[in-house]
Amino acid sequence: MKISLNWIKQFTDINLTIEELIHKLGSQLGAVEGFENLSEIYKDVLIVRVVECIKHEEADKLNVCKIDDGGKSQGIDRDENGLIQVVCGAPNVRSGMLVAWIPPKAIVPSTFHKEPFQLEARELRGKISHGMLASQKELSIGDSHEGLLEIDIDVEPGTSFASTYQLDDYVIDLENKMFTHRPDCFGILGIAREISGIEGIQFVSPDWYKANVSEPIVDEQRLTVNVENQIPELAARFVALAIDNVQIKPSPILMQSYLSRIGIRPINNIVDITNYMMVLTGQPLHAYDYDKCQQLDSSKDSPTIIVRHAKKSEKLTLLNGKEIELNENDITIANNNQAIGLAGIMGGSLTEVDAKTTRIILECATFGMYEIRKSSMKHGIFSDAVTRFTKGQSPKQNMAIALKSLSLIYELSGGTLAGSIVDMKPNSFTNPTITITADFVNDRLGTSFNMNDIGDILSRVEMGIEYNQDNIVISSPFWRTDIEIPEDIVEEVGRLHGYFKLNNNLPKRSISPSIRNKYLDLHTTIRSLLSAAGANEIVGNSFVHGDLLAKINQNPTMAYQLSNAISPELQYFRLSLTPSLLELIYPNIRSNQVVSENNEFALFEIDKFHSKGSVDNESLPNENRSLSFVFSADSKTAKKKYDGAAYYMAKKYLTLIADKYNIPIKLVPLDQYDQDQLNDAISSQVIAPYDANRSAIVSVDNKFYGIIGEYKKTIKKNLKLPEFTAGFEVNLDIFNNASTNSRYKMLPRFPKIHQDICFKVSSELKYSDLFTDLWNQVEVAKPENTFFEIGALDIFQKEDDPSHKQVTFRLLISAYDRTLTSELINKLVNNVSQNLLEKLGAERI
Numbered sequence: 001m002k003i004s005l006n007w008i009k010q011f012t013d014i015n016l017t018i019e020e021l022i023h024k025l026g027s028q029l030g031a032v033e034g035f036e037n038l039s040e041i042y043k044d045v046l047i048v049r050v051v052e053c054i055k056h057e058e059a060d061k062l063n064v065c066k067i068d069d070g071g072k073s074q075g076i077d078r079d080e081n082g083l084i085q086v087v088c089g090a091p092n093v094r095s096g097m098l099v100a101w102i103p104p105k106a107i108v109p110s111t112f113h114k115e116p117f118q119l120e121a122r123e124l125r126g127k128i129s130h131g132m133l134a135s136q137k138e139l140s141i142g143d144s145h146e147g148l149l150e151i152d153i154d155v156e157p158g159t160s161f162a163s164t165y166q167l168d169d170y171v172i173d174l175e176n177k178m179f180t181h182r183p184d185c186f187g188i189l190g191i192a193r194e195i196s197g198i199e200g201i202q203f204v205s206p207d208w209y210k211a212n213v214s215e216p217i218v219d220e221q222r223l224t225v226n227v228e229n230q231i232p233e234l235a236a237r238f239v240a241l242a243i244d245n246v247q248i249k250p251s252p253i254l255m256q257s258y259l260s261r262i263g264i265r266p267i268n269n270i271v272d273i274t275n276y277m278m279v280l281t282g283q284p285l286h287a288y289d290y291d292k293c294q295q296l297d298s299s300k301d302s303p304t305i306i307v308r309h310a311k312k313s314e315k316l317t318l319l320n321g322k323e324i325e326l327n328e329n330d331i332t333i334a335n336n337n338q339a340i341g342l343a344g345i346m347g348g349s350l351t352e353v354d355a356k357t358t359r360i361i362l363e364c365a366t367f368g369m370y371e372i373r374k375s376s377m378k379h380g381i382f383s384d385a386v387t388r389f390t391k392g393q394s395p396k397q398n399m400a401i402a403l404k405s406l407s408l409i410y411e412l413s414g415g416t417l418a419g420s421i422v423d424m425k426p427n428s429f430t431n432p433t434i435t436i437t438a439d440f441v442n443d444r445l446g447t448s449f450n451m452n453d454i455g456d457i458l459s460r461v462e463m464g465i466e467y468n469q470d471n472i473v474i475s476s477p478f479w480r481t482d483i484e485i486p487e488d489i490v491e492e493v494g495r496l497h498g499y500f501k502l503n504n505n506l507p508k509r510s511i512s513p514s515i516r517n518k519y520l521d522l523h524t525t526i527r528s529l530l531s532a533a534g535a536n537e538i539v540g541n542s543f544v545h546g547d548l549l550a551k552i553n554q555n556p557t558m559a560y561q562l563s564n565a566i567s568p569e570l571q572y573f574r575l576s577l578t579p580s581l582l583e584l585i586y587p588n589i590r591s592n593q594v595v596s597e598n599n600e601f602a603l604f605e606i607d608k609f610h611s612k613g614s615v616d617n618e619s620l621p622n623e624n625r626s627l628s629f630v631f632s633a634d635s636k637t638a639k640k641k642y643d644g645a646a647y648y649m650a651k652k653y654l655t656l657i658a659d660k661y662n663i664p665i666k667l668v669p670l671d672q673y674d675q676d677q678l679n680d681a682i683s684s685q686v687i688a689p690y691d692a693n694r695s696a697i698v699s700v701d702n703k704f705y706g707i708i709g710e711y712k713k714t715i716k717k718n719l720k721l722p723e724f725t726a727g728f729e730v731n732l733d734i735f736n737n738a739s740t741n742s743r744y745k746m747l748p749r750f751p752k753i754h755q756d757i758c759f760k761v762s763s764e765l766k767y768s769d770l771f772t773d774l775w776n777q778v779e780v781a782k783p784e785n786t787f788f789e790i791g792a793l794d795i796f797q798k799e800d801d802p803s804h805k806q807v808t809f810r811l812l813i814s815a816y817d818r819t820l821t822s823e824l825i826n827k828l829v830n831n832v833s834q835n836l837l838e839k840l841g842a843e844r845i
Contacts, residue, residue, distance in 0.1 A: 001179070001387075002262040003191050005170040007280075011192040012203055018170050021195070028198045028495055030178030030185070038169045038261060042162035044106035045139070046072060049157045051083055053095045058125040062089050065133065070158020073103050076130050077121070087129035092147035099148045100139055100161050103131040110140040141165075141253070141260040152253050165257045176387065183391035184479045187282030197461040197496045205462060208404045209281070211396040211478040215403070215421050221302070222419025223361060228308035232427045233368040234331050235307045235343070237395035239402045241362045242290060242302075243409060244418040246270065248355050251412060264384065269412045270353050270360060273405055275384075283364065283393050283401045284385035286341065288351040290359035296350060297335035302419075303361065306334045307343060314339055318346045318381075330375045331367055344372040344389040345381050359418065362409070364402040366395040396429050396478035431476040436486045438472070444490045446503045457496050458489070519625065522735055523606050526627060529657055535602035535629065540580030542608070543570035548579050551718040552711075553688040558612055558681055560621055573610040573621060575685040577628035578729050581605060582689070582711070585632045586720040598641070600633035602653065606732070611681055624682060626706075629653055630727030638724035646726035647694060650708050654698070654728050661735050667696035667708065667768070677704050686729055689715050698730050706730030748787050748814040753825050756793065757833065758808040759842040763797065770807060773840060777832040778811065783824065788813040806845065 005021075008014065014021060018035065026032045048067040056062035066083040076084055086101070093099075102108060104121045111117040121130045136142035136149045139161075155164055162168045174191075184190035189209065196203035222242035227235050250256070251272035259266050264275050274285040293303035310316075310326035316339045317323045326332065326339065333341035333348075341347040344367035353360060372389045376382060402421070409415040438451050449457075451472055455465040464475030476483035483489070494502065527537060543565070546556045549572060559572040574580065581603050592599050605628050610621035631649045633642070642649070651667070658665045670692045678684060678697075687695070687707045695709020708728035711721060761770060775790055782788055789812045797805040813825060833844040 001174050001176050001186060003172050003174060003188060004258060004261055005172065006166045006168075007188050007258055008192045008195060011189060011206070012196040012199075012201060014195065015199060015201075022172070024198050024498075025172070025174070025195070027500055028498055029174075029191075029194050031175040033173040033175055035170055035172045038167050038171060039162055041107075041109045041112045041140070042160075042167045044103055045109065045134070045161040046101050046103065047098055047151055047155055047157065047159045047161050047164060048084075048101040048133075050093060050095055050097050050099060050133075051081075053088075053093055056087065056125055056127060058127075059089075062087055062125065062127075063093050064127050065093060067099075067101060067133070068157040069101065069103075070156055072158035076104065077128070084130050085128060086131060086133055087124040087127050088133045088148070090133065090135065090148040092150070093133065097148070098151035098155070098157075100134045100151065101131060102134050102138070106131065108132075108134075108138055110138050112140070136256070141257045142266045149253065165254050167257060167261070169261065171261050180391060181482045183282055183388065183393045183481060185282070186388045186391060187278075188280050190282060190479065193461050197457070198498075200460065202460050203462060208400060208407075209397070210400050213400045213403055215399065215423075216417055218417055218420045220419045223302055223422055224304040225422040225424050226304070226306045227424050228306065233371060234309070235424065236366040236368070236427060236429075237398050238305075238307060238363070238365040238422070238424040239398045240305060240364075240422040241402055241406060242418040243360050243362060243406065243415040244358070246358055246360055246409065246413045246415040248353065248357050248413070251276075255412075268353070268355075270357070270409065270415075273408045273412065274362075277401055277405050277408070278384065278388065281397065281401050282388050282391075283397055284344065284388050285401070285405060286347050286363045286385075287353050288340065288347065288361040288363065289353050289357045290361050291357075292351045293335060293340065293361060296340065297337055304335050305361065305363075305422075306336070307365075307424075308332060308334055310339060316340075316342060317349045318342065319349055319352055320346065321349065322381075324379050327378070329371065330378075331371050333363070342375065342379070342381070343367050345376055345379070345386050346383055360409075360415070362402060362405060364398045364405070366393055366398060392481050394429075394479050394481050395425070396431075399423060429478075431478055431480070432484055434474045434476070434483070434486055434489055435468070435471050436474065436489055437470055440486060441490050441493055444487075445494050445497075446505070447497075449493070454493055457493055461492075461496065463492075518736075519732070522732060525660065526606060526657060529660055530602070530604050530629070530653065533602075533653060533656060535604050535653065538581065538584065538603055538605050540574075540577065540605055540607065541570060542573060542610070544572055544574045544579055545569045546571050548583055549575065552579050552582060552715050554579070554685050555688075558685055560610060560612065575611050576609050576729055577605050577607055577626050578630070578686075578689055578727065581628055581630045581727065582715070582719050582721065585630065585722070585725065589632065589634055589722060598637050600631075600637045600641070602629065602631045602649075604629040611685060622682060625732040626729055627657075627732055628727065628729040630725065632722050632725040634722045635724065638722070642724065645694070645710070646724045647708070647710055650726040650728050654708055654730070663700060663734060665705075665734075666699050666702075668699055670695040670697055670707065670709065673697040673699075673704075698728065698734070700734060705734040745787065746816075748816045750814050750816070750819050752812050752814040753820050753822065754810055754812045755825055755829055756808060756810050757829060758806055758845050759833075759836065760804055760806050760845050761840065761842045763803055763805045765840060765842075767792075767795065767807065770836075770840060770842060771809070773836060774809060774832065777835050778828070781828055781831050782813065783815065783820070783828075785817055786813055786815045786820070 022032050046069055048069045050065050051068050052066035053063050056064050065086050065088050067086055068083055078084055102119055104119050107116045107118050119131045121128055133148050135145050137145040139149060153164055179185040193203045223240055225238055225240050227238060248268050251269040255272055255276055256266040259275055266272050270287050274287055278284045297304055309328050310330040310332045312328055314326040316326055331343040332339040333343050340351045367389055369390050369392045376386045438449055438454060441454055442449055451467055454472055459465050462477050466473040474489055549556045554575045556572055559575050561572050565571050589599060608623050608625055610623055683704055689711050690707050690709045691712045695707055698706040698708055706729050710726045778788055791810050793808040793810050795807050836842040
């Protein structure tokens with residue numbers, strides 16, 4: 001963004017050299033990309049008077065002019081009256097006019113940054129021309145090359161062109177990105193205020209720039225404005241004025257020069273006023289031809305302006321001649337029949353202000369910054385208005401800027417207010433009041449400011465200051481939309497004072513070890529355990545395709561969908577980690593068939609997944625830390641190596657981790673678990689891929705932490721999974737209170753006695769129930785100071801007795817202080833067996 005130093009000086013004094021100012025701007029406001037001294041470009045250009053103008057004898061389109069430069073130029077041939085001869089082909093050249101003259105040896109300003117063109121005295125059709133009389137284009141303050149720029153200020157011949165139009169100036173280029181949160185700094189007024197604060201000078205805004213200004217009262221209704229459903233995101237405020245008696249003509253050269261030097265092309269007085277006020281205040285404006293608006297909406301006596309979302313496939317031709325197709329997310333300015341402008345971005349060609357315009361509608365609005373950004377990116381339009389609207393201007397300044405623009409329109413075009421001013425305000429606007437103490441600021445900046453010091457720094461940039469005992473009450477000015485919390489005030493104090501002035505001593509810190517991140521330690525431990533057990537870790541993408549969610553029975557409406565996904569494969573936040581693992585199984589099985597006979601592998605991932613709280617909840621995503629695991633083997637390998645179901649391989653790995661952390665997990669069959677605990681948005685999606693008849697809920701103290709088991713047949717078919725595939729997914733919170741302390745127990749040095757015990761039980765009795773009760777019975781009945789282990793040897797079921805099964809366990813027991821006898825162990829086993837018979841109907845055989 002370019003700023004003019006002379007324009008800044010209209011509002012504040014600058015007591016710094018250009019080098020000092022550049023340094024302060026760079027260190028206390030925003031990065032400076034460069035600066036330019038315009039005096040170097042215009043130093044030789046003079047204002048002269050055409051004293052005599054006669055037709056060239058040898059050329060119909062040329063004139064031989066005698067000019068008066070006040071005798072300022074040296075080393076140039078003059079006639080007996082001290083006048084200088086210049087040959088000119090401009091159609092508007094005439095005697096008596098004041099024009100800009102570029103003398104010999106001077107560089108034409110418009111070529112200064114290209115291939116510099118230096119003038120000289122040269123002969124044109126037999127007449128010597130000393131330099132040239134310049135057009136607007138040659139002076140680089142506009143595009144017009146149709147005639148000479150006629151000076152509109154009465155000055156003496158020989159006056160410097162640069163000093164007359166304040167072009168003895170510096171143009172400073174500031175980095176836009178530095179002001180992303182500061183819409184006020186996209187205007188000359190805001191930059192001037194910041195420079196005052198940096199210099200320690202009290203800034204006072206112009207009288208016209210106020211949040212609440214008195215509106216002129218006009219009873220006649222000449223304009224109607226509607227904001228669709230009063231939606232604040234469309235237009236937080238919309239001020240519109242109908243203006244009559246407008247005369248379209250060039251704006252004053254001084255205004256044109258200020259616009260040109262910062263990169264805006266002058267067009268006519270009305271358009272230039274809107275651009276001038278935009279650069280001055282950071283608030284974009286737009287002017288519509290009143291009569292064209294009315295003709296496009298002939299059903300009304302006066303124009304109707306509607307701020308609405310565009311209709312699907314609606315077309316609009318912009319001021320630059322580009323036709324675009326709108327969508328329902330675009331904000332448009334429209335009448336009852338069609339769109340006439342793309343709000344906040346560019347007006348439409350159908351209502352353009354041109355040379356025949358006599359009545360206008362002036363718009364000063366605040367549009368939704370995010371909607372403007374999206375439309376700008378979609379249509380590839382990056383105008384000066386877009387740059388400012390996407391920063392979030394304050395709606396409180398709209399009326400003041402509209403009325404100041406009206407004053408300029410009256411001054412430069414004769415236009416007068418034709419009807420009552422329309423001011424649509426869907427919401428009330430409030431600026432926060434923040435209370436802080438001097439200690440709050442000093443603790444964060446390492447300074448020793450007192451309350452008055454802080455108040456002085458902030459009041460220079462027109463923040464409201466009140467002292468209330470030990471507190472400072474700060475009222476954010478209406479143009480600051482970024483001041484919200486006490487830390488914002490600290491930032492302002494530090495920046496305006498100068499961060500480079502702060503104490504450079506490093507803060508004291510403890511040398512005690514930092515607290516270890518429990519999740520990093522947890523990840524490391526689990527990763528080591530599973531890797532040592534032969535599993536391979538993957539790092540999946542946080543986003544998945546919607547088709548994958550559907551294939552594993554998860555509901556895509558429960559997931560957040562990306563509106564600007566970088567790939568069609570990455571549309572949705574994943575609802576668990578399982579999908580990322582399952583989609584890798586078939587490619588790995590297929591590729592591994594060529595190189596290995598044992599085609600089996602285990603994969604795991606430790607990461608986060610995200611979901612909505614409910615289908616209609618649009619708050620921040622729920623974030624869940626999870627461990628997901630899957631084991632798979634093709635049919636040939638599974639038949640060769642494994643007798644049981646795949647479920648038990650998944651259980652083996654889960655048990656490995658649970659034992660490491662001493663977690664008393666309980667596995668409850670999914671079809672027997674309390675279904676009310678599985679209806680929440682997260683649990684329902686985690687268990688969705690698992691077969692209810694071949695899976696179990698992982699719980700601790702009857703609380704759901706995950707699931708283990710095999711997958712539904714439809715999912716195996718959809719993803720081409722081998723039949724021998726199972727896995728688990730558990731929430732990492734299950735390990736929060738776990739301990740990895742060693743469970744080591746010293747083994748007795750006396751001989752172990754082992755005894756096998758076989759029970760005939762009902763086939764419906766769960767193995768886990770039988771094992772648990774057997775363990776508990778032995779724990780109670782075992783002799784003192786002994787150590788025991790119980791392991792399963794066999795589960796057998798006769799074909800002719802399907803209602804029963806036989807389960808064989810091996811009991812190992814030994815004492816720490818003696819050798820146990822067989823009689824003692826037999827008695828123990830008999831007592832335990834009798835208790836199990838009475839409790840579970842387990843008959844010892």
